Amino acid sequence: MDFTRELNSSQLQAVINTDGPALVIAGAGSGKTRVLTYRVAQLLGKGVPAYRVLALTFTNKAAREMQRRVDALVGENQAAHLWMGTFHSIFGRILRAEAPAIGFSPDFTIYDAQDSRNMIKEIVRDLHLDDKLYKPHDVHSRISMAKNMLVTPDAYAASETIRQSDKIAKKPAIHEIYRFYANRCKRNNVMDFDDLLLQTNILFRDFPDALEKYQQKFEYILVDEYQDTNYSQYLIIKRLAEQHHNLCVVGDDAQSIYSFRGARIENILNFKNDYPEYSLYKLEQNYRSTTTIVGAANSVIARNTEQIPKELFSNNEEGEKIKIIRALSDREESLQVVGEIQRLARDEQQDYGRFAILYRTNAQSRLFEEILRRQNIPYRVYGGTSFYQRKEVKDMLAYLRLTVNRDDEESLRRVINYPRRGIGDTSVEHLRSVARERDATLYQALEQAERAGLAPATTRRVIAFREMIDECAAMATNESAYLVARHLAAAAGVIADLSADSSPEGVSRKENVEELLSAIKEFSETARRSGEEDRLARYLSEIALLTDQDNERPDDTPKVTLMTVHSAKGLEFPTVCVVGLEESLFPSIQSAYAPPALEEERRLFYVALTRAEKRLILSHALSRYHNGEVTSPRPSRFISEIAPEFIATRATPPRQQRPAIHLPSAPHLIPESEADLSRLQPIAPEEVEPGQVVHHPGFGTGKVASVDGAGSNRKARVYFPRHGMKVLLLKFAKLSAEK
DNA sequence: CTCTTCCAGCTTTTT
DNA sequence: GCTGGAAGAG
Numbered sequence: 001m002d003f004t005r006e007l008n009s010s011q012l013q014a015v016i017n018t019d020g021p022a023l024v025i026a027g028a029g030s031g032k033t034r035v036l037t038y039r040v041a042q043l044l045g046k047g048v049p050a051y052r053v054l055a056l057t058f059t060n061k062a063a064r065e066m067q068r069r070v071d072a073l074v075g076e077n078q079a080a081h082l083w084m085g086t087f088h089s090i091f092g093r094i095l096r097a098e099a100p101a102i103g104f105s106p107d108f109t110i111y112d113a114q115d116s117r118n119m120i121k122e123i124v125r126d127l128h129l130d131d132k133l134y135k136p137h138d139v140h141s142r143i144s145m146a147k148n149m150l151v152t153p154d155a156y157a158a159s160e161t162i163r164q165s166d167k168i169a170k171k172p173a174i175h176e177i178y179r180f181y182a183n184r185c186k187r188n189n190v191m192d193f194d195d196l197l198l199q200t201n202i203l204f205r206d207f208p209d210a211l212e213k214y215q216q217k218f219e220y221i222l223v224d225e226y227q228d229t230n231y232s233q234y235l236i237i238k239r240l241a242e243q244h245h246n247l248c249v250v251g252d253d254a255q256s257i258y259s260f261r262g263a264r265i266e267n268i269l270n271f272k273n274d275y276p277e278y279s280l281y282k283l284e285q286n287y288r289s290t291t292t293i294v295g296a297a298n299s300v301i302a303r304n305t306e307q308i309p310k311e312l313f314s315n316n317e318e319g320e321k322i323k324i325i326r327a328l329s330d331r332e333e334s335l336q337v338v339g340e341i342q343r344l345a346r347d348e349q350q351d352y353g354r355f356a357i358l359y360r361t362n363a364q365s366r367l368f369e370e371i372l373r374r375q376n377i378p379y380r381v382y383g384g385t386s387f388y389q390r391k392e393v394k395d396m397l398a399y400l401r402l403t404v405n406r407d408d409e410e411s412l413r414r415v416i417n418y419p420r421r422g423i424g425d426t427s428v429e430h431l432r433s434v435a436r437e438r439d440a441t442l443y444q445a446l447e448q449a450e451r452a453g454l455a456p457a458t459t460r461r462v463i464a465f466r467e468m469i470d471e472c473a474a475m476a477t478n479e480s481a482y483l484v485a486r487h488l489a490a491a492a493g494v495i496a497d498l499s500a501d502s503s504p505e506g507v508s509r510k511e512n513v514e515e516l517l518s519a520i521k522e523f524s525e526t527a528r529r530s531g532e533e534d535r536l537a538r539y540l541s542e543i544a545l546l547t548d549q550d551n552e553r554p555d556d557t558p559k560v561t562l563m564t565v566h567s568a569k570g571l572e573f574p575t576v577c578v579v580g581l582e583e584s585l586f587p588s589i590q591s592a593y594a595p596p597a598l599e600e601e602r603r604l605f606y607v608a609l610t611r612a613e614k615r616l617i618l619s620h621a622l623s624r625y626h627n628g629e630v631t632s633p634r635p636s637r638f639i640s641e642i643a644p645e646f647i648a649t650r651a652t653p654p655r656q657q658r659p660a661i662h663l664p665s666a667p668h669l670i671p672e673s674e675a676d677l678s679r680l681q682p683i684a685p686e687e688v689e690p691g692q693v694v695h696h697p698g699f700g701t702g703k704v705a706s707v708d709g710a711g712s713n714r715k716a717r718v719y720f721p722r723h724g725m726k727v728l729l730l731k732f733a734k735l736s737a738e739k
Numbered sequence: 740c741t742c743t744t745c746c747a748g749c750t751t752t753t754t
Numbered sequence: 755g756c757t758g759g760a761a762g763a764g
Contacts, residue, residue, distance in 0.1 A: 088754050193754055361750050424740045566752045588751055628755060
């Protein structure tokens, strides 16, 4: 194969030097996927068997794209046996093969975040803990962080540091919840997303034979988006690569945007420590964007302190300067941005598929959708509530999961009384206590329903339900996924229940279930045709790790793309509009006062800018509805961080004609609009004094009324125009003031 | 046990 | 502004 034509010199080096550890720093748009796919092709070309190559990505989409491109290079037959997929799918697959070793059965169910939270909620109730304090979301993210740091429940309980920090957060019982959660998962034969990585680590730690098997097997390992790996993923890779040391990681520290879910930028920064003999390849030529866009992105990212030195450059044309739209309101902003897209599409005869609107939060899509719909412009929104998260789809899936794994308690509880069949909370609680007494799962209690002491009518209903599930379970071992699903939808009364509702929402719910059924049908048929397993268990294990974006249907109408900046990573569009560039939105309020978090927001902004090929439009609004309240945000500091030579018309900072916001008449108060956030500096507790104008990340600008207490007990009473008088413990309140 | 209404919390990002 | 869950009535 002749690569020299298709690759520049650094790309070529990264492709042909296949042996030993390699770190590829791939700037935005520098042909990262090209290097990865050619490297895989090179390996196969050298005669390495496909099944000895492991290639890991973060999204299914990236994995599929890579598979497609390798197929095109070397042919499908050769590429078919590559181990190519997301971390979660690959290690999920290995765990199913090795499940008995670590105390699971191969048909374990995978819980998504919502399932996990439901279970946590129940545990909090069971333990008689305060549910206001132990919010499922918070507890789950705490447990998730622990798992990603490989802290087991025992280690969690034993760690003085962790217990201390939980105590300070006034949540000293998290270790208990974690223990119950882990035990219940095991008993119910369930793993959550983090378990797929944690349990793999446990497998490799406790079963050296298993580790060695996979170490031997995977002669070459490639990892995409290495800057996004968490500790758990890092350790799996490190262990697997120990034998052959043929590990190639590709990433860009400047695009690390997932620290909130445990990604550790250090993994890429410290690669050289783990593999001192490594070779480094830097891909610095950007093929995607104009020099204006690359220059603007460089000027922004240069403000970050923690990074691997590199300079992205482009030999493309200079292109247009960046346009900045300042709108009076959020509604006005969407009108102007959409108007601009419409004008460009018309004047330059471009189709709508060449435009993307990127925002920080999903909630921002709504206004744009409204305007686009009104203007009859085709668009597609990515993200938000996915198909698989819809209630009716989750209900149906819960039935299917229960059929495959009857110990899955979350699924059982979800459907035991849906559609209504007269088995209410009281009966379920009763059955749960029976289960607990006998140290059994809930379904095992159902199997003893005759002796559970329920009312005769309820007992009959429980038995009928149980027999229906058992019948489907028997079916599921012999029949195709589709046959079981179809039967279940009818037998359980789901179809009848949905058909009874003729409201538009009801109709759409029924359509969603029909759509799910036809997807299962397609799965069964495709599987049968290609001689693969067409059973329900396999179907469920495949879709557990799918998201909406993996279900894309090809569609010939070109559409404007609406998505968050996070989900745009890896994509590119001729024209990109980055909207809602306002302080407290982008950068988000939570990050504004924490330098590392702010750097991550800046990287996110960098990702947004580098999605654009030809043209960038940035916008912000001077007033915005946020959770039903009007706010007057200031333009994002990120706008002013772009070197001015790349900007077409720099808007002057709005001062006078900013719309007046109904401030209560508090004397001597600086209106929110005049506090210059970029000039704010944190103030120490002892420096706060009465009369001072201060800024609080949540309450905004306020005036100190009085101060009392000393040391860590020092408190201030501060009047905030929008929130009233607040008493703040200065040790915790992140107050700042203008320099 | 079921249905309706009301309220709180949410909004950072996802495998 | 919306959603999911709690609470209260029948």
